[in-house]
Amino acid sequence: MATTTIPLPRRWKYGALFRMSLQDALAYRGSTILSWLIESWSVLVMLYVWGTVFGAGSVKIGAFDWDAMRTYLVIAHALQNFTATGVSWVLANAIRNGDIVTDLTRPIDFLAAKLVEQLGSALLNGVIGMVLVTILSLLFFHLLPPPTLEAAVLSLLAAVLGFLVSFLISFMLGLSSCWLMNNQGLAWIVWYGGRLLSGTVIPLSLFPGWLRDVAAYSPFQATISTPLVIYLGQAEGGAAWQMVGVQLFWLVALFLAARWLFPRAMRRLEIQGG
Amino acid sequence: MFKRISRHARLFLRLLYMHNRANVEYRGDFWLKILGLVLRNVIGVVFVYALFSHVETLAGWSRAEVMMLYALAVAPRGLLQLFCNGAWQLRNYIWRGQFDQFLTRPLSPVFQTLTLTMSIEGLGTLAVGGAAFAAGYAALSLQWSLGAWLYLVLVLIGGTVLATALDVGMHALVFWSRDAGQLQWFVEQSTEFAQYPVALYHRALQVALSTLLPFAFISYYPLAHLLDKPGASAMLAAISPLVGFAFAFLMSRIWHAGLMRYQSAGS
Amino acid sequence: MSQIEARALTKHFRVPKKGPGIKGSVKHLFAPVFENKIALDAVDFDIAAGEAVAYVGPNGAGKSTTVKLLTGILAPTAGSARINGFDPHRQRMQNARGIGVVFGQRSQLWWDLPVSESLRLLGDIYETPAAEYDRALAQCTELLDLGPLLNQPARALSLGQRMRCDIAAALLHSPRILFLDEPTIGLDVSVKANIRKFVAAMNQEQGVTVLLTSHDLQDIEHICKRMILIDKGAIVFDGSLQSVKEQFDRSRVVSFKLRESVADAGALAQSAIAEAAPAATVTAEGYDLRVQFDPAQSTAAAIVGRVMGALPVDDLKIEEPGIENIIRQLYEGKLQFN
Numbered sequence: 001m002a003t004t005t006i007p008l009p010r011r012w013k014y015g016a017l018f019r020m021s022l023q024d025a026l027a028y029r030g031s032t033i034l035s036w037l038i039e040s041w042s043v044l045v046m047l048y049v050w051g052t053v054f055g056a057g058s059v060k061i062g063a064f065d066w067d068a069m070r071t072y073l074v075i076a077h078a079l080q081n082f083t084a085t086g087v088s089w090v091l092a093n094a095i096r097n098g099d100i101v102t103d104l105t106r107p108i109d110f111l112a113a114k115l116v117e118q119l120g121s122a123l124l125n126g127v128i129g130m131v132l133v134t135i136l137s138l139l140f141f142h143l144l145p146p147p148t149l150e151a152a153v154l155s156l157l158a159a160v161l162g163f164l165v166s167f168l169i170s171f172m173l174g175l176s177s178c179w180l181m182n183n184q185g186l187a188w189i190v191w192y193g194g195r196l197l198s199g200t201v202i203p204l205s206l207f208p209g210w211l212r213d214v215a216a217y218s219p220f221q222a223t224i225s226t227p228l229v230i231y232l233g234q235a236e237g238g239a240a241w242q243m244v245g246v247q248l249f250w251l252v253a254l255f256l257a258a259r260w261l262f263p264r265a266m267r268r269l270e271i272q273g274g
Numbered sequence: 275m276f277k278r279i280s281r282h283a284r285l286f287l288r289l290l291y292m293h294n295r296a297n298v299e300y301r302g303d304f305w306l307k308i309l310g311l312v313l314r315n316v317i318g319v320v321f322v323y324a325l326f327s328h329v330e331t332l333a334g335w336s337r338a339e340v341m342m343l344y345a346l347a348v349a350p351r352g353l354l355q356l357f358c359n360g361a362w363q364l365r366n367y368i369w370r371g372q373f374d375q376f377l378t379r380p381l382s383p384v385f386q387t388l389t390l391t392m393s394i395e396g397l398g399t400l401a402v403g404g405a406a407f408a409a410g411y412a413a414l415s416l417q418w419s420l421g422a423w424l425y426l427v428l429v430l431i432g433g434t435v436l437a438t439a440l441d442v443g444m445h446a447l448v449f450w451s452r453d454a455g456q457l458q459w460f461v462e463q464s465t466e467f468a469q470y471p472v473a474l475y476h477r478a479l480q481v482a483l484s485t486l487l488p489f490a491f492i493s494y495y496p497l498a499h500l501l502d503k504p505g506a507s508a509m510l511a512a513i514s515p516l517v518g519f520a521f522a523f524l525m526s527r528i529w530h531a532g533l534m535r536y537q538s539a540g541s
Numbered sequence: 542m543s544q545i546e547a548r549a550l551t552k553h554f555r556v557p558k559k560g561p562g563i564k565g566s567v568k569h570l571f572a573p574v575f576e577n578k579i580a581l582d583a584v585d586f587d588i589a590a591g592e593a594v595a596y597v598g599p600n601g602a603g604k605s606t607t608v609k610l611l612t613g614i615l616a617p618t619a620g621s622a623r624i625n626g627f628d629p630h631r632q633r634m635q636n637a638r639g640i641g642v643v644f645g646q647r648s649q650l651w652w653d654l655p656v657s658e659s660l661r662l663l664g665d666i667y668e669t670p671a672a673e674y675d676r677a678l679a680q681c682t683e684l685l686d687l688g689p690l691l692n693q694p695a696r697a698l699s700l701g702q703r704m705r706c707d708i709a710a711a712l713l714h715s716p717r718i719l720f721l722d723e724p725t726i727g728l729d730v731s732v733k734a735n736i737r738k739f740v741a742a743m744n745q746e747q748g749v750t751v752l753l754t755s756h757d758l759q760d761i762e763h764i765c766k767r768m769i770l771i772d773k774g775a776i777v778f779d780g781s782l783q784s785v786k787e788q789f790d791r792s793r794v795v796s797f798k799l800r801e802s803v804a805d806a807g808a809l810a811q812s813a814i815a816e817a818a819p820a821a822t823v824t825a826e827g828y829d830l831r832v833q834f835d836p837a838q839s840t841a842a843a844i845v846g847r848v849m850g851a852l853p854v855d856d857l858k859i860e861e862p863g864i865e866n867i868i869r870q871l872y873e874g875k876l877q878f879n
Binding site: 031034035038039041042045048049051052053061062180181182183184185186187188189191192193195196201202206207208211 | 300302303304305306307308309310311313314316317320321323324325327328329332333395453456459460463464466467469470474475476479
């Protein structure tokens with residue numbers, strides 16, 4: 001019998017995955033917005049603390065005045081929601097209950113598939129973040145716009161690269177559950193360590209010297225700090241491009257690390273009898 | 275009455291032993307978890323440290339004083355993690371039908387819920403809090419009387435009761451709706467306001483932190499009194515340890531209403 | 542006096558009627574609409590101490606609701622229940638001390654700790670005196686063969702091993718009543734047999750009252766003498782297993798194996814028994830002959846005698862009426878009750 005199969009382009013498979021992840025994300029949009037606002041609550045603490053420090057005058061701390069600091073804190077929060085992915089949790093669960101086996105039987109690249117599955121929520125978080133930041137800015141905070149068009153475009157690019165770096169870290173964290181019975185402890189370390197070293201809590205340039213050095217050599221700065229420093233115009237031209245270069249370096253390094261780790265994790269799973 | 279208390283104390287100790295025995299089953303994870311929570315709270319300390327390398331005082335409070343404030347704000351959560359961290363599991367237990375088992379045993383379901391988890395990693399939280407407190411105490415060369423220390427213990431107990439009561443009360447909202455967890459998260463996040471002098475915040479927020487989200491009573495009011503800060507209220511300091519118990523009563527009403535609803539509606 | 546009694550026991554659930562999506566949820570928030578679902582409708586029964594009763598019905602018939610009402614998990618909408626003289630909802634704590642409850646696939650055991658630790662915790666919760674605890678544990682260990690399991694964490698046990706431990710967990714405070722809700726679901730055949738034997742022994746030798754819900758008919762036939770059939774929230778039958786068979790199974794089958802192939806075997810048999818069982822149906826195929834008849838009209842002996850006179854019979858078998866038939870028909874909605 002003659003059957004005609006339409007040779008679908010390879011990316012079609014990922015297209016369907018992407019649509020599914022977007023639908024999923026949209027279904028939870030209400031609770032996503034709510035979580036976003038609830039987490040903003042603790043950003044308010046930081047805003048009050050820094051607001052008091054800067055006072056009413058034109059105090060300047062490092063490269064920051066009150067306007068820049070306010071902008072930094074609010075956008076850092078939005079970026080954190082955008083770059084954080086649930087992939088480590090998804091992987092840890094799939095490994096624990098054995099569902100990962102079905103994933104592995106599909107004729108698609110595992111890493112790419114997991115990335116595409118996260119794109120829907122990332123896109124939604126990105127859009128929600130931009131809309132809410134704009135609204136909050138107009139109503140209360142009067143945030144600074146990027147100084148130049150170049151800064152705007154480059155910081156957007158840096159945010160996307162930051163998302164990818166964050167994804168790869170989270171991906172490897174998920175794989176760690178092939179070795180650990182429960183990777184909660186490691187997840188906390190990565191999550192809270194990342195919060196500090198990415199500059200989410202305090203801009204890296206205000207760190208004490210030794211900690212600034214640690215942060216400079218960690219991949220986490222690529223997720224929050226880099227896009228924000230570029231957005232605020234604290235790094236321009238060559239310096240900004242150099243920072244994007246560092247992001248790309250981490251992206252490649254982490255990608256290779258993830259590729260290296262993945263087959264080892266799967267072998268480990270087989271030894272355990274999954 | 276005494277018999278009831280000793281029975282629950284005995285069960286509590288057995289559960290504490292069992293949880294810790296289960297925890298050390300995974301020795302590697304256990305240390306990673308402690309390290310994780312140390313890190314989580316070290317972030318707060320690093321923030322205070324970094325902040326005060328650029329300013330002298332925050333709303334009239336020095337670095338050492340804010341360190342102590344921070345310690346008092348996080349310690350109740352550490353004690354909760356260590357001894358009665360089970361409420362967050364309520365949603366899953368209801369969802370999987372396991373909550374039914376609690377009702378077939380001759381033991382209060384709220385006791386069974388609270389003791390579902392006892393996380394040894396709470397030690398991580400307490401260690402950082404203890405270190406921050408000791409550092410502040412030493413830097414200020416304080417010499418507190420025995421009475422002051424006893425008062426501090428009462429404040430810690432009151433704070434832990436408050437944190438636990440809110441934890442159970444807010445998680446009990448899942449008796450009404452599976453998606454009610456967000457309110458609990460909101461309340462837990464609000465604890466962060468207690469890490470800094472309450473005088474920083476907008477008037478309305480100060481009122482909220484002394485009424486609906488009474489976290490000013492776990493750190494700010496007691497410590498302002500102990501450190502004899504200008505404008506400290508002895509009255510607010512005196513009632514601080516009691517606030518937790520008042521909220522325990524309020525939250526128990528929510529719990530009972532929720533349980534009643536569960537028993538009449540099923541899951 | 543009966544140990545378990547239900548009087549007009551009724552349970553309604555209020556099921557929210559929500560429109561789709563966020564709009565529906567918001568609308569529901571302001572003008573909630575509920576649908577009343579009757580899970581249990583004025584049910585009456587009495588169970589005496591030492592009985593073993595199967596509580597049977599299709600999914601959604603109200604079995605679990607009844608168990609939850611009797612164990613104090615749910616509050617009745619109307620009517621009342623008494624267990625050992627206690628109201629299971631209002632006197633939940635006192636009631637809990639006198640009953641043991643096993644829910645299939647819901648373990649009481651701690652995942653990471655040796656089973657013995659979980660059992661000791663339960664001993665403390667029920668405040669079982671040490672001597673009684675030791676006696677009950679020794680008994681369960683012996684009869685359920687728990688010896689090698691007690692020192693293992695629950696995560697290392699198979700489903701069947703875990704269920705054996707869970708049944709022990711429900712019995713260590715020596716309850717006089719044992720509720721079993723689908724206890725053998727998902728277990729393999731030998732474990733099922735072991736558990737049935739144990740429960741039957743507890744019932745017959747220790748006099749523990751058993752109320753069992755199960756879809757497994759073997760469970761019912763091995764453990765219980767009495768059956769309560771429930772459908773759509775109402776009891777449709779309450780009596781001995783034997784009488785279920787008599788009341789609902791109106792047909793019995795005798796199957797013959799013939800020595801040689803006989804043309805017209807069917808017709809010959811039909812005419813031979815025409816007088817004794819005019820309504821019987823006969824089917825013949827090759828060496829096999831089946832006669833299905835109504836036991837109220839004639840007896841197996843009459844049929845066997847007549848067929849053997851007319852045909853060369855080599856072997857024969859009288860098929861017992863299966864309870865399975867009856868329940869299957871009930872589940873499929875084919876059986877009508879008056």
